[in-house]
Amino acid sequence: MLRTINLILISLISLNTTAQNSIIERVNNYLDRKNTFTDEIIYVSIKKQKLYYIEHDSIIKEYIISSSAFGIGSASGSNKTPIGLHSIKEKYV
Numbered sequence: 001m002l003r004t005i006n007l008i009l010i011s012l013i014s015l016n017t018t019a020q021n022s023i024i025e026r027v028n029n030y031l032d033r034k035n036t037f038t039d040e041i042i043y044v045s046i047k048k049q050k051l052y053y054i055e056h057d058s059i060i061k062e063y064i065i066s067s068s069a070f071g072i073g074s075a076s077g078s079n080k081t082p083i084g085l086h087s088i089k090e091k092y093v
Helices: 016-031
Strands: 005-009 040-045 050-055 057-063 084-088
Touching: 005 057, 016 057, 040 084
Parallel strands: 005 040
Antiparallel strands: 005 084, 040 050, 050 057
């Protein structure tokens, strides 16, 4: 069985309790604008170079990441980190 996890790549602020609520609120607002609903989200902060695994409106895990040295953008072949809502259809094993 495949499950879809949505990935949101955008910038955000540091992680204290207020910031956690801000992240959750920001993610939910973004998903509302895209008419998307999901219980699992992978949220990436380009600014903080962190990935947040969010499940049922709670941040479950936080990881340090490295985005592209070429910056952000979605032009094909630019080697930039694309921002926006992306769906992960399958996990590579």
